[in-house]
Amino acid sequence: MRGLVPGVAYSVSATTRSARAGERDGVDYRFVSDARFRELIDQDAFLEWADVFGHRYGTPADAVAAAMAGGRDVILEIDVQGAAQIRRHAPGAILIFLAPPSREELERRLRGRRTEPEADLERRLADADREMEASAWFDHVVVNDDVERAAREVADIIWVSH
Secondary structure, eight states, rough: OOTTTTTEOOOOOOOOOOOOOOOOOOTTTTEHHHHHHHHHTTTTOOOEEOOOOOEEHHHHHHHHHHHHHOOOOOEEOOOOHHHHHHHOOOOOOEEEEEEOHHHHHHHHHHHHOOOOOHHHHHHHHHHHHHHHHGGGGEEEEOSSSSSHHHHHHHHHHHHOOO
């Protein structure tokens, strides 16, 4: 998705989880300690934040504000909890739900990553079921059955929304 839409910035979320193989701090996520994340919450430094699968994730408000001040729209990669917060605080935001082609395909993809124990994977799938139900209140639903096609569809939604 990055680079597909000129004039659009991609927000880098903060998280308390450890980096996975190949992830880079400040590029994929901003990796912070639990204590630092709590400080940022207390400082009201996030546009939204949520507890997800035993870790915290949040969107730093300062980076989004800087991008918007520079005339760019900003893409946030967030879960349903975060989207609900954004809907309340920024009612003009366009919410796009990226959906797997099926629950079976989602499970296949998650298992293929081999990044979490079975119990965590089962919890993630149960949460995905709840999130799929919430997709109805998003402005758009894009099925991620083909990454290139789904990215073009998201880019088209952004362009049409201008």
